[in-house]
Amino acid sequence: MSRDGVLSSLLQGRGSWASGEEIAANLGVTRAAVWKQIRLLRASGYEIEASPGKGYRLVVQPDSLRPEAIYCGLGTEFVGKVIHYRPVVGSTNDVARKMARGAEEGTVILAEVQTEGRGRMGRRWQSPPGGVWMSVILKPDIPPALASRINIAVGLAVARTLSHLYGLEAGIKWPNDLTVRDKKICGILTEMRAEIDRLDYVVVGIGINANMDPDRLDVEGEITSISRELGGEISRTELVQKLLWDIEKAYIEVNSSFPKAHAEWSARSSTLGRRVRIVSQRNEFEGTAVELDRYGALRIRRDDGEIVRVLAGDCVHLRPAEKEEEEGASATSG
Amino acid sequence: MSRDGVLSSLLQGRGSWASGEEIAANLGVTRAAVWKQIRLLRASGYEIEASPGKGYRLVVQPDSLRPEAIYCGLGTEFVGKVIHYRPVVGSTNDVARKMARGAEEGTVILAEVQTEGRGRMGRRWQSPPGGVWMSVILKPDIPPALASRINIAVGLAVARTLSHLYGLEAGIKWPNDLTVRDKKICGILTEMRAEIDRLDYVVVGIGINANMDPDRLDVEGEITSISRELGGEISRTELVQKLLWDIEKAYIEVNSSFPKAHAEWSARSSTLGRRVRIVSQRNEFEGTAVELDRYGALRIRRDDGEIVRVLAGDCVHLRPAEKEEEEGASATSG
Numbered sequence: 170m171s172r173d174g175v176l177s178s179l180l181q182g183r184g185s186w187a188s189g190e191e192i193a194a195n196l197g198v199t200r201a202a203v204w205k206q207i208r209l210l211r212a213s214g215y216e217i218e219a220s221p222g223k224g225y226r227l228v229v230q231p232d233s234l235r236p237e238a239i240y241c242g243l244g245t246e247f248v249g250k251v252i253h254y255r256p257v258v259g260s261t262n263d264v265a266r267k268m269a270r271g272a273e274e275g276t277v278i279l280a281e282v283q284t285e286g287r288g289r290m291g292r293r294w295q296s297p298p299g300g301v302w303m304s305v306i307l308k309p310d311i312p313p314a315l316a317s318r319i320n321i322a323v324g325l326a327v328a329r330t331l332s333h334l335y336g337l338e339a340g341i342k343w344p345n346d347l348t349v350r351d352k353k354i355c356g357i358l359t360e361m362r363a364e365i366d367r368l369d370y371v372v373v374g375i376g377i378n379a380n381m382d383p384d385r386l387d388v389e390g391e392i393t394s395i396s397r398e399l400g401g402e403i404s405r406t407e408l409v410q411k412l413l414w415d416i417e418k419a420y421i422e423v424n425s426s427f428p429k430a431h432a433e434w435s436a437r438s439s440t441l442g443r444r445v446r447i448v449s450q451r452n453e454f455e456g457t458a459v460e461l462d463r464y465g466a467l468r469i470r471r472d473d474g475e476i477v478r479v480l481a482g483d484c485v486h487l488r489p490a491e492k493e494e495e496e497g498a499s500a501t502s503g
Numbered sequence: 504m505s506r507d508g509v510l511s512s513l514l515q516g517r518g519s520w521a522s523g524e525e526i527a528a529n530l531g532v533t534r535a536a537v538w539k540q541i542r543l544l545r546a547s548g549y550e551i552e553a554s555p556g557k558g559y560r561l562v563v564q565p566d567s568l569r570p571e572a573i574y575c576g577l578g579t580e581f582v583g584k585v586i587h588y589r590p591v592v593g594s595t596n597d598v599a600r601k602m603a604r605g606a607e608e609g610t611v612i613l614a615e616v617q618t619e620g621r622g623r624m625g626r627r628w629q630s631p632p633g634g635v636w637m638s639v640i641l642k643p644d645i646p647p648a649l650a651s652r653i654n655i656a657v658g659l660a661v662a663r664t665l666s667h668l669y670g671l672e673a674g675i676k677w678p679n680d681l682t683v684r685d686k687k688i689c690g691i692l693t694e695m696r697a698e699i700d701r702l703d704y705v706v707v708g709i710g711i712n713a714n715m716d717p718d719r720l721d722v723e724g725e726i727t728s729i730s731r732e733l734g735g736e737i738s739r740t741e742l743v744q745k746l747l748w749d750i751e752k753a754y755i756e757v758n759s760s761f762p763k764a765h766a767e768w769s770a771r772s773s774t775l776g777r778r779v780r781i782v783s784q785r786n787e788f789e790g791t792a793v794e795l796d797r798y799g800a801l802r803i804r805r806d807d808g809e810i811v812r813v814l815a816g817d818c819v820h821l822r823p824a825e826k827e828e829e830e831g832a833s834a835t836s837g
Contacts, residue, residue, distance in 0.1 A: 366815035481700035
């Protein structure tokens with residue numbers, strides 16, 4: 170027996186008393202085994218009250234990403250129905266890719282720490298304790314040319330979660346970051362395996378700076394965290410639950426009513442309407458970001474008036490937008 | 504020492520005499536070792552003449568896909584500079600995918616037999632002796648939305664090779680087959696690993712029915728082979744050499760001058776101008792194929808006049824095209 174059974178029993182009780190006898194009977198173990206697991210849970214930071222006549226009840230649970238805590242109260246249909254939890258992992262995306270073919274759609278990998286977290290183009294992504302380092306396995310029935318929709322869905326989902334739970338209005342920075350006050354708070358790394366016209370699977374890696382001090386990271390560019398913005402720590406359990414729910418919802422939306430999702434992405438974008446510098450392996454130029462097209466490409470109006478489509482590259486935000494912001498915000502699917 | 508060194512020495516001689524002493528010295532082995540390898544080569548079907556005063560010379564080589572035979576006279580810059588040869592393999596694409604990350608661009612896997620050859624959507628692909636079962640690892644600096652260009656390049660390359668070597672004018676059947684007299688002679692399976700905006704690698708599997716009796720295969724749909732069409736067997740060594748050359752050329756073309764490659768693909772297409780039935784997981788409809796767009800999607804004019812873009816699915820050719828063929832053949836990049 171693992172601690173998970175006992176923890177689940179306590180979580181289901183939602184703070185009410187559960188007798189050791191009942192827990193033991195439900196799990197098919199001895200009362201002594203239950204008691205042993207209670208001690209281990211206490212050692213992990215769970216505050217569990219024990220009373221000879223009443224049994225056990227959970228008083229305080231630590232900020233943890235353990236699946237039992239997340240399953241309890243998770244309202245999704247398929248995202249997060251299976252969660253693989255690892256205290257320490259190289260990269261959750263690597264773990265997810267290895268199990269993706271045989272995994273159910275919506276399977277999630279969660280880790281407390283990544284030792285080899287990656288961003289786009291193989292860049293390093295620092296993943297210390299306190300963050301949410303997570304990968305979701307998706308198997309959309311779309312061709313790879315439309316895979317950017319998954320990126321759009323997850324970007325939207327993170328923005329909605331941060332807004333609804335914490336009132337943080339994060340901007341979506343093309344192609345894959347979320348920023349608060351122009352400081353990075355979340356990065357998304359979407360990887361896929363595909364035939365030319367059919368996705369085998371998509372693995373979406375999501376790194377959120379949740380409860381952590383951004384000043385202690387050695388990162389290029391300005392970053393922030395949820396706890397820094399709010400001035401206090403949040404429940405990562407709640408954050409992950411809401412996020413999984415928002416991911417499922419946005420994922421269904423981009424596949425069923427893309428123009429609506431696209432319009433919201435555009436409204437939440439911090440890139441559209443902005444003066445930007447595009448840096449790719451091939452060239453570098455400046456212009457104004459005017460629209461995201463249906464393939465996830467950014468349309469840039471260069472200073473000579475020409476519209477350039479950018480499918481890949483880094484996008485540096487230059488001075489804040491002025492008049493042109495309206496145009497970007499009202500852009501619709503091409 | 505492997506047989507490869509001795510075989511390479513004989514092949515480089517192009518039918519002239521090479522002394523056992525020289526071969527041994529060049530390879531850093533004893534003359535007895537050379538003699539042993541000569542006997543092994545003879546056992547594999549190589550006819551090697553031996554003369555006490557002159558040494559050895561290669562008179563007849565078997566129809567083989569052994570890399571030493573293919574390297575000799577291969578004019579490419581990078582495609583096929585490294586060839587991994589396996590007499591029997593599950594699937595060359597699987598082997599290629601496993602080694603792709605660390606492999607040089609242009610690395611090739613060749614097999615005499617595939618026991619688990621695959622076509623699109625996990626379909627079985629019969630791969631008996633006599634065919635060419637090959638995978639090429641490519642690492643184009645393009646986003647996945649443009650990966651269909653690789654499919655276009657390889658389709659073009661196979662068509663050119665069959666035309667130049669054998670006078671066989673193969674039609675390219677969207678998305679990935681080549682046909683002669685409407686019978687399948689080659690299939691292409693392109694798989695990739697990618698981030699949203701960057702390809703890690705593409706593995707292109709190419710199966711060509713070369714020297715084989717199509718009647719002996721248990722396959723749905725009509726198929727043919729090069730030997731059936733020509734009434735005699737061909738040199739697979741020569742076929743692979745020319746094909747690798749054509750792949751390299753077409754690969755460079757689609758990335759440097761796509762409209763030209765697109766126009767030739769359109770001219771060689773047996774689908775454009777044709778009445779077709781599109782069968783996908785979502786729906787099924789008929790119409791006339793009018794154009795391949797720049798993302799590799801097929802544009803179909805339905806009977807109600809609406810133009811539908813098809814990114815994925817099966818395409819069944821119905822009755823031969825009549826008037827509309829011209830329009831299809833002259834279609835250009837959108």
